[in-house]
Amino acid sequence: MNNRHRHGAYGLLIRHVMAPAMDAIRGTQTMRALRELEDSQWWPLSRIEELQATKLNELISHAYQKVPYYRRLMDRADLRPCAIRSATDLSRLPVLTRDMVRTSMTEMRATDYPARKLRRGTTGGSTGQPLVFYSTLDDQRTHGFARGIRAMQYAGVDLGERRMLIRIQRHHSSSSEQMLHRLSRILENVHELDSRDITESTLTDIVSYLDRDDVRCLTGYPSAVSFIASWIEEKGTTVPALDAIVTGGEQLFTHQRQRIRTVFGLEPFSKYSTNEAFEIAMECEAHSGMHIAAEDLVVEIVDANGIPVPPGTEGRILVTNLHNYGMPLIRYDLEDTGAFLPGSCPCGRGLPRLSHVLGRRFDIIHTPSGRHVSGSNLGTNRLANMPVRKFQFVQEALDHLVVRLVAVPGTPDSDLSSMRSCIPPMLNKILGDDVRVEVTFQDDIELTSGGKHLLVISRVDPDSWLNKGPTAHSR
Numbered sequence: 001m002n003n004r005h006r007h008g009a010y011g012l013l014i015r016h017v018m019a020p021a022m023d024a025i026r027g028t029q030t031m032r033a034l035r036e037l038e039d040s041q042w043w044p045l046s047r048i049e050e051l052q053a054t055k056l057n058e059l060i061s062h063a064y065q066k067v068p069y070y071r072r073l074m075d076r077a078d079l080r081p082c083a084i085r086s087a088t089d090l091s092r093l094p095v096l097t098r099d100m101v102r103t104s105m106t107e108m109r110a111t112d113y114p115a116r117k118l119r120r121g122t123t124g125g126s127t128g129q130p131l132v133f134y135s136t137l138d139d140q141r142t143h144g145f146a147r148g149i150r151a152m153q154y155a156g157v158d159l160g161e162r163r164m165l166i167r168i169q170r171h172h173s174s175s176s177e178q179m180l181h182r183l184s185r186i187l188e189n190v191h192e193l194d195s196r197d198i199t200e201s202t203l204t205d206i207v208s209y210l211d212r213d214d215v216r217c218l219t220g221y222p223s224a225v226s227f228i229a230s231w232i233e234e235k236g237t238t239v240p241a242l243d244a245i246v247t248g249g250e251q252l253f254t255h256q257r258q259r260i261r262t263v264f265g266l267e268p269f270s271k272y273s274t275n276e277a278f279e280i281a282m283e284c285e286a287h288s289g290m291h292i293a294a295e296d297l298v299v300e301i302v303d304a305n306g307i308p309v310p311p312g313t314e315g316r317i318l319v320t321n322l323h324n325y326g327m328p329l330i331r332y333d334l335e336d337t338g339a340f341l342p343g344s345c346p347c348g349r350g351l352p353r354l355s356h357v358l359g360r361r362f363d364i365i366h367t368p369s370g371r372h373v374s375g376s377n378l379g380t381n382r383l384a385n386m387p388v389r390k391f392q393f394v395q396e397a398l399d400h401l402v403v404r405l406v407a408v409p410g411t412p413d414s415d416l417s418s419m420r421s422c423i424p425p426m427l428n429k430i431l432g433d434d435v436r437v438e439v440t441f442q443d444d445i446e447l448t449s450g451g452k453h454l455l456v457i458s459r460v461d462p463d464s465w466l467n468k469g470p471t472a473h474s475r
């Protein structure tokens with residue numbers, strides 16, 4: 001169903017008057033980029049790939065001419081820009097890891113972009129090692145924003161329709177930046193809520209805000225959205241009548257999807273975006289995988305050696321953002337795992353799809369006997385069906401796993417002790433008997449500095465499990 005312009009005169013005013021005015025103030029062309037994206041998504045895949053190849057050629061030439069890092073890299077490999085004609089040629093270049101970006105930071109910036117024209121961003125706070133990168137106004141505010149608006153359209157939410165957005169509050173460097181951010185939020189009609197502010201004492205207000213007639217959509221981390229759903233269920237409060245729920249920023253687990261579906265009566269839309277590349281992929285109304293914004297990005301799925309794997313096979317997700325001319329990141333490893341979904345989508349869009357994204361590649365529990373088990377395989381569905389609000393796995397040592405639980409308030413002691421006794425054997429079946437599983441109850445589980453909930457925290461030195469057992473993690 002195409003909901004475009006459904007909300008009448010106000011929607012037209014936003015789209016044709018206010019948003020273009022915002023573009024003029026910011027010096028961006030978001031609305032032009034949006035119109036192009038609204039059109040190109042319906043093209044056949046071959047035509048989308050042609051557009052992608054043209055943009056990729058331009059980016060590679062730019063990187064060769066203006067970015068010392070790529071000039072050296074390609075000269076050393078005896079490659080000229082004409083050797084990279086399409087996405088399939090990209091594997092001639094090496095994978096770019098976060099560590100490589102850290103080491104070569106200054107050399108990766110384009111020489112024709114003065115520092116004042118670059119926009120600083122950070123990422124990776126959740127792994128404890130933040131990474132600084134740079135993008136441009138055109139990349140972030142024209143193309144990134146346009147992809148973001150199109151992604152919301154997939155959920156039936158158009159620019160200017162009121163929604164609540166759960167995220168960590170960003171710090172905007174200058175006061176003019178802050179003003180622009182505020183203007184932009186007014187225009188988009190977005191009410192921001194910091195994920196760290198979702199507490200027992202604020203939930204009543206949050207839920208009553210969501211119940212307002214004009215609030216159409218809730219967008220946020222899946223852990224936060226499903227936590228709100230659990231709270232509504234527990235309290236027996238009126239369920240807010242929303243039209244759409246969009247989750248992003250973390251992996252959407254099956255148990256979270258089920259809880260959101262059960263409580264709100266809506267199928268959530270999962271979105272994949274990162275700080276470095278902005279919007280990457282979004283689930284459409286067919287709820288069959290996530291469409292990659294292939295007009296603006298090249299997404300590759302590769303094995304441990306950087307070689308592309310066939311559709312349906314899981315691998316590392318690499319992204320090449322075709323609009324960041326300030327600091328091009330080519331074949332950049334997002335440290336997430338995912339797979340392409342073969343075939344075309346029933347919705348008719350030509351954009352390729354990711355079947356799923358399995359979150360951080362480091363969300364893995366390693367065992368003394370060499371097993372590598374993804375956190376999402378540790379009986380999360382069963383845990384979610386216990387009187388538990390939040391849970392987290394902390395691997396303290398190779399042979400010691402702590403399961404942190406936040407129980408539903410008022411859970412009888414007998415239930416707590418039965419959880420304490422039944423969870424360890426359940427996990428030992430998955431991990432093996434050489435891991436001591438300990439269950440602890442806490443009042444809450446802290447969020448990362450990025451406001452996210454981590455499913456797995458590992459305090460184990462990678463040297464203790466590297467080269468032990470199969471490298472592929474069992475699922």
Ligand SMILES: [Zn+2]
Pocket residue numbers: 284285286291345346347348349
């Ligand atoms: Zn689709």
